Amino acid sequence: MMRVFTILAGAAALATPHAAIGETLPGCSVALAYSQAHQGLAVLVLRDGEVVCSSAKVDEPHEVWSGTKSLVGLMAAAAVQDGMLRLDETAANTLTEWRSDPQKSTVTLRQLLSMTAGQPSAVGRPQGYADSLKIALVAAPGTRFQYGPAPMQIIGEVMRRKLIAAGQDPNPRSYIERRLLAPIGVRVAEWRNGPDGNPLMAQGLVLSAREWVKIGEFVRAGGTVGGRALVDKHAFAELFQGTEANAAYGLTWWLPRQSASRDPVTRTADFAMSPTGLPRDMVVAAGAGDQRLYVIPSQRLTIVRQARLDLAALLMRSGGADWSDRQFLTLLLGK
Template sequence: MMQFPMMRQWRAMALVTAAWLVPHGAAASAQTLPGCDAAIAYSQARDGVAVLVLEDGRIACASAGVDVSHELWSGTKSLIGLVAAAAVQDGLLTLDEAAAATITEWRDVPQKNAITIRHLLSMTSGHPSAVGRPQGYAASLDVPLTQAPGTAFQYGPTPLQIFGEILKRKLSAGGQDADPRAYAERRLLQPLGVTVADWRNGPDGQPLMPQGAVMSAKQWARLGEFVRAGGVQNGKPLVDGATLRALFDGSTPNPAYGLTWWLPRATPAKDAVTAATDITQAGGELPQDMVLAAGAGDQRLYVIPSRKLTIVRQARLNMANVLSGKASGWSDRQFLGLLLGS
């Protein structure tokens, strides 16, 4: 399992909040990263709407628009990974338990009865890679497998929708509000002072787990700072520490994807989604402890503990390019190279 460096030091850290608040609609008064202007220009030339960089919890670079909310798209998945770490701390689930322990209708279904929660969060459950509009929770349970669990990386919405159904049933069995969004807000977002402007529901009226959360760059950065601090708030772990570290441990089918978070690792995975980020092609110039939450339209949350950095980039989703299959021209390596001078 990959270990973040200096984890013990992080556990002693408290999150910085008020020190980096930006007045509504304003950019930072001082840009302390030499590549700040170049990185903002690069982002804006590719439909970017906001860039915010925190260095040791304080603004080092900011564009206008960091208070304006935008959908995270699949950046929502990485939020759900943090919610899973909270659920482990609460004793609701474990990563390696069989999904069929909760989805009892799978108990006698070959292969599906071998799926674990870890498989769902790592996109190795065997469900097809059908990127697009997710089905509802119940309908997702009936999606047939195309690979044996644990053998292939297939990125899509179905595994996270199934996780939503598992969390819903776990909460209900424990006598709690069964709404996964309510749990995420009560258990994680509200304690961190993170405001979600909206969260889209699926066709079943349940909150989407693989996409749909809407927040500003400033709010998303709070989540990044929480990750950078090792899951600690006010000196106390807010989520299970071992599970948090497991989020950043790649799988054998795709070392560049942990449990809902992307990693700068070489990978044998050849799918289009993995190819959409060039951090997997880095030759060592990217910090190896960097982790990435990524969404359609090149929404990005980079966390680089060794550099004390949390970096948010948000953009308009160009649906014409998505529908036509046209590449956005975005390069994580080029953006980070401009910003960090590497």
């Protein structure tokens, strides 16, 4: 433990907080040091929309990796408000080629968003939309949590076809930017496409901390901007409810809940393995390399943490990670 604090003390000299005038978080400096000691690039904390802790480089865009998935959940809630879909409708309502498959024909959009539709866990570059539709199920829909890119790519194809049917631009990215990001005031630095030229829905979004935090503030405000709801309120609430297969994962958002899931991604998230003491209302968008967007309504906080993705270290992880969400939040909040 002494070695940990020695490292943090040394890093603290390099990680000068740029907090707003007025109220600051007492744990700001030590939390910035902890982040920097673990490949950190940027930290930005807002309380009631005002900056109370900040590192440098919060305006430099970085890939949020699977943090992109949580934006897909918000897209679905917006599409529910627009009358384009229902969370419990089957994907086969739109994906006609699935109708003759005994298992795929029963998969719901909710199951795709909660990673319980039956596609296998996978890492690496996602396949295109059409190829993702062809992936065989390895579990009965609704029975097992299996984290991977395929469900998000399939949601991308569902939205593409629904947008065509509605006579709109079929690009899901265009829909997200028009319906959500533009009203929120988010500027996208980049959004990578997959091998088929369609936007990657499982990853690929590039944002600065200052832009990503705006999405968190939108969530903290209950899916509203200036008091106006941009998404269906019931669908929005369901984004943050876990499933029987994994209590720590809702519809594209992570939750501080004890999880019995054996999925390797869940096992490396200590807010799922040991959530005791963490704010119960916290919700998290998380990406590879420990990219994080934490939203804690009860404490009026929105927190972004971005880091370098060390692929070698990521592949060597087994059962736990050097980065600890619990440690970072404990230092930051002074708990």
